[in-house]
Amino acid sequence: RAPAGLLSFDPSDPEGSLERCETASLQEPDGVCLGPDGALWIADTAANTIVRFDPADGSWTTAGTAPQVDGPFDIKPGPDGASVWFTNKTGNTVGRLSTGDEAHAGRDSVVDENRG
Numbered sequence: 001r002a003p004a005g006l007l008s009f010d011p012s013d014p015e016g017s018l019e020r021c022e023t024a025s026l027q028e029p030d031g032v033c034l035g036p037d038g039a040l041w042i043a044d045t046a047a048n049t050i051v052r053f054d055p056a057d058g059s060w061t062t063a064g065t066a067p068q069v070d071g072p073f074d075i076k077p078g079p080d081g082a083s084v085w086f087t088n089k090t091g092n093t094v095g096r097l098s099t100g101d102e103a104h105a106g107r108d109s110v111v112d113e114n115r116g
Contacts, residue, residue, distance in 0.1 A: 023060040026051060031074040036081045037099040043072035043086050050075065050086060050097060064097050 010017035028046030035041045040053040041063070050064035050072055064072075064086075071090025078085050078096060086095050 021053065021055075021058065023051075023053075025049075025060060025062065031072065031086065033075050033077055033084060035084050035099045036077050039099070041075050041084045041097075041099075043075040045071055045073055045089065048072070048090075050084075050095075064095065068095055
């Protein structure tokens, strides 16, 4: 399954509209969500990264890495409209990344009840 990537299609014509967007930087993508910035955010468990795919220009960006990202598994848009939240399966934590809104920049964090 290398390289990993995303598939998109029009449900009215799945065979005629199938499009594959791939990158060698993905190893084992698990969670994906549409972020408030219009990009797709992907939790890559094996690579210990959060990856951002911008469908407007086809660019891939690594947005979060170890040690804050430790076995990411699921990812969802945050209620503030300017972040995504993800679970760290290996690290037993929950993390937050800002999606580029300048008002929320620098608020990336990991919440770990056991470590304080």
